[in-house]
Amino acid sequence: MTNSKKVNKKDVGKLLSQWSQEFAIFVPSIGSGVATMARWEGKDTSFLDWYRNTVIPPKANFLPPMEEMFSFRKDREGYNIELPPNGGKQLIFGIRPCDARALTTIDANFKDLYQDPYYLPKRSRAVLVGVGCTNPYDSCFCTSLGISPADSNDVDLMLTDIGDEFLVEEVTDKGKKLTAKTSGLKEATKDDETRAKEIKEISYNKVTRKINAEGIVDKLLAGFDDQDYWEKVAAKCISCGICTLLCPTCYCFDINDELVRQQGTRFRSLDSCAFPVYTKMPMENPRASKWKRVRQKVCHKFGFFPMNFNVIACTGCGRCIRLCPVNWDITQILNSLPVRV
Amino acid sequence: MSGATNISPSRFLAQDNVYLPHIAVIERIIEETPGIRTFHFNFKDKKLGEEFTFKSGQFGEYSVFGIGEAPFCISSSPTRRDHLEFTAQRVGRVTNALHRLGVGAKIGFRGPYGNSFPLGYLQGKNLVFVGGGIGLAPLRSLIWNVIDNRDKYKNIALVYGARSPADLCFKYDLDAWGKNKTIKSVTTVDRGDASWTGKVGVVPKILEEVAPSAKNAVAIVCGPPIMIRFTFPVLTKLEFTPEQMLTTLEKRMKCGIGKCGRCNIGNIYVCRDGPVFTYAQIKSFVSSEY
C-alpha cells in the first residue's frame, strides 16, 4: 500500500475526458503556431511525446496577455460599470514544476495589501496537474533556485514518467478530491515509487546550467550603482519584451481604456520593464536609459522581489535565454556580478 | 513588506474590486494657470461621500472613461469635506481629456491610496513648507489641515515659487495664507513681470534667504524634481537632518496599489509605500535610482 496512484500513458486521454466534465482542460499544444497551453480538443494526447515546455508560460491562463477588467456604458446616472463573467474552472495538465512554482511566486504580489480580483479567483478555482521534466533544456537552471525538474511542491497532482505509466502523487487536498472521483487510476506499488524517485534524481542531474543564488540580494545591492558594469551587460540588449512577457514570473501590467460607439472597456495587458515607455512620465523618465532598464529587470527578480516577499522571482525555466534574439543570458550576468569589498 | 509605515488598504472599494472606480461628479473647475486646473468633485453616491475618509498626502486614481486613468493627490484638506479636490496639469492623454471636461461631467475615482503625511510626527513642531509650481497641491492639503488644527502645531512658514507670476497656482490660497497672521508666507517667481512686487529668485535661493530654523522643525518639500534636488542641500545647510525633511514623490503609477510594477525605487513602490518619504528614507533607497 502506497500513497500514490498510477495511470497508463495510453489512458491519459480517459482521465482528461473525465475531468473535462468539470473543468476546462488545458494541455500543451502547437495548434496556434506556437507551443502554449491550449484547450484540449478531447482526444489527442500526443503532446506527451513532443512536449518539453511551452513557449507561452501557463501564467497566461491566470494573467492573460490581455484581459477585460470591466466594461462601461454611459447612461443618465453616469456610467454603468459591469464586471466580466467569472471564468470557469481550469485544469492545467502538464504544467512543469518551474512554471508551477512561478505561479506560487507571483501569488504573493497579487495577494499583497489588496486581493487581486482577477488573478486570484482564477488561481483558486484551478487545478494544476504537473508532469515532471525528464528532458530539460540546456538553458534550464531550475536546480539553482531550489526547484527540481520533477518537483511536486506547487501542483495539486504530480505525474512522473516511470516508463509506460505515470506515477500520480496527490499533493494537495484539491488533488486528492480530484483523484477520489476519477476512475481508471491504479494503486502504485513500492517499486513504482522507487522508480519515480530514481527518475526524479536522474532528471535533477540533467540540469547543468547553474547560477550562484547565495547572497544574491546583497551582491546586487552592492553593485547596483556600478554603471559601467550595467552598461556593459546591457550593451547587446535590444529592449524587446521577449524575456519579460514570456517569463513565468513577470507579472507587470498596464491598464488601458477603449471606447467603441459608447461601449467602453477597461482592460489590463502585460507590460514590460524593458520598454522605455513603461516608466515614462510626461516630464521625465526615470528609466530612459537601457542599462537602467536591464538593471531593473535583473534586480527586481533577484533583489527587490526577494526583499519584499522572501523568494526569488525566477524559477530557472530558461525561456529568456532560449528565446532571446541576441542570446542575452541572465545566468552569465548573475555569475559575473561585480564584487565590492 | 519593505518596512513602510502608516499604510492601510482603502476601505472604499466598489463592488469589492480594487480596480473598479466610483462615479464622481465634477462640481467646479478652477483655472489655476493656462495649463493647470483644479477640479472640485463629489461622489455621485451621497452616502459614500459621507463615509469617505482620507489623509493629507494620499492620492487617488482618476478615470476619464474611455481614455484611461491617472493618479493625482487629493489636494483638498480632510478637514474641509463639502467636496474633494484634485489639481491636474495638461501633459498627457488623460489630463488632456480631463481639461476637456466641464462642470457636471462624470469621472471615476478609486482610492485613497498610499501613505500620508505623518501628522503625529508633525504635531508640536515648527513646519516649513517648500513648494514649487503644481507641487503645492499635496502641500496645500496639509497646510489647510494644519491651519484647521492650528493649536496643535508651532510656527508655520511657506516658501512657494513658480516660473512666473502667471504660473503661480492656488493664488486664492496664497492670498488667504498671506493674510493669516500665524503663517509666514513667502511667494517668489523665477522671472517677474511689470506688475510683480514680490520676491524674484528660485525657491532654494529664497529658502536660504528666509533661513528657517531647524530647531524642532520639519520641512515638507514638493515640487519639480530639479527643485527638490536643489532644496535638500539648502535644508542640510540650515541644519535640517534627513529625518526632518519630507517630500512626496511622483512616478508613473498605473494601478496605485503596488501591483503593476512600474513606480518602484529599489524595492519600494511609491504608490504603495509612498508617496510621502523622508529624505533619510530616500537616501537609503538604492541611490542612483532616485
Added chain:
Amino acid sequence: MEQKLRSEVKALLEQGKVDWIIGFEPGSLKFTTTPLITKDKNDAERLVINPFIVNNLANFLTEIMGRVGIVAKGCDSRSIVSLIQDNKVAREDVVILGVPCTGVIDLSKVEKLVGKDRDELNDIAREGDKVTIKVEGKKKGFPSTQVLFNHCLACELPTPKEYDILLGEPSPPIANLAAQERIEKLRQVAPGQRWAFWEKELSRCIRCYACRNVCPACFCQRCFVEETEPQWVLPAPRWQDNLIFQIVRNIHVAGRCTDCGECERACPVNIPLRSLTREMYDIVGELFQFKAGMDKDALPLMTHYEEKEAEDFFR
C-alpha cells in the same frame, strides 16, 4: 577568416581608428553566437565567424557613439549603407569589416529536418554546399540549401559591396527559388483567405516588439505604437492592433528593409514576418526599381521621386 578578423580588429583598436568594435562571439547555448560590443582590444580574441552569425549588427550602430568597427555580412552591409543614406550614420564613422557570407544556418529548419531540438544535437558542421548534423551519435548529411535561412537563399549580396576591409574571397549568391515558395503560395490564395491567414498568424503576437527592435531600419526614437495622443493602436496584444502594427511598420521601413530576415528569426511565436517584409521589398523593387542599401550615394526611397511613376491607379 577569423584570424584575419582578430588581427584587423586589434590593429584598429590599437591605432585608435575606432572606439568600438561590434562583432560576434560564441553564445551561451549550442550553435549560437552573440553580439560582442567592446572597446577592449583583448576581446578581439573572442571574435568568431561561423555559420551561426545570425544577428544584423547594424542594429547597434545608431545607439553607439563614436567610431565603430563592425563585422558585416552582405545583408548587414546593406543595412549599414541604408543607415548612411538616411544620415543616421556617417560613412567615415564606420569601419566595415566585410564577411563574404555563404549563408547562415536556420536552426528551426534543422530541428524540423532531424526531429530534435537544437540542444539535443551533438554537432552541426558546414562544408561547402553540405551540412552534416550529428545527432545521437549518428551523422546525417543535408544540402546546405535545406538548412539555410530563406532570406539567405534569396540573398542578392552575400559579399558586402561597401566595405573597408574584406575578410575573405567574395562568395556568389545562392539564388535559390525555394526561398520565395511561401510568398508565392500566399499570393495564389483568394484575398479574403489571405486576410484570414494574417488574422490568424497575428493573433498570437505578444507585442514584444522584438521584430521592431532587431530591425536596423526601425530607428525611430518613438514608434507610433507608443504614441498616446492620438493613440493609433492599443498597446495590448489583440490581433487587429497587432496587424496594424505590422502593416504600418512594413510601410514605414519600405525602402530601408534589406530582407535580412531578422524580424522573423527574432519572433518568439513563429509569425512568418518575412512573408510581409519580402513582399514589401519586392513591391519597392518593382514599382521604383529600388533596392535598399545597395548604393550609399542613392537617395532614400521615400525622399525623392520621378516625374512619371506608379500612377496608374490615380484618378
Added chain:
Amino acid sequence: MKPRIEWEPKLVGFLCKWCSYAGADLAGTSRKKYPANIRIIKVPCSGRVDPLFILKALRLGFDGVVVSGCHPGDCHYQTGNYRARRRVAITKRFLEYLGVEPQRIQASWVSASEAGKFAEVVTEVTTGLKEVGPNQLFSEGRQEDGTKTTERS
C-alpha cells in the same frame, strides 16, 4: 425583423487644402451632385498622409479611403504630392497583397477648379465600394470558411 435599410458605404477623404479641398468646396458651391458618403479631412498637403491614417480609417470601420492632392507639378510645397504618390502606391499594393480589396484604397489628383472631377471621383469610388461591400477587415467573428458574419451597426 427590422426593415433593412440599404447599406451605404462610408469613406474618408484626405484632401489637400490647396487643391482637392478647394475643389470639393467648389463642387459644393457650384451645386455639383455627388454621393454624401464621403467624410472629408482637410490636410495641409497630400504628403501629410501617413499610411497609418489609412489603416486607422479602415480600423475604425470606414469602407474606403481616398487620398487626393494637387496634380503632379502643382504642389504648393513643390514635391509633397510626389511623395504621397510613392506612399500611397506601396500602401495600396501592400494591402492588396494582404487581402484588402483594391477598391478600398483610392487616390486622385483634383485641382481647385475641378469641381466636376471631384464629384466624379466620389461617385466612382462610392460605386466601387458598393460592389465590394462593407469593410469587415477588422471585425471579429470569422466563420470556418473564412467569411465574416458580423452585421454592421
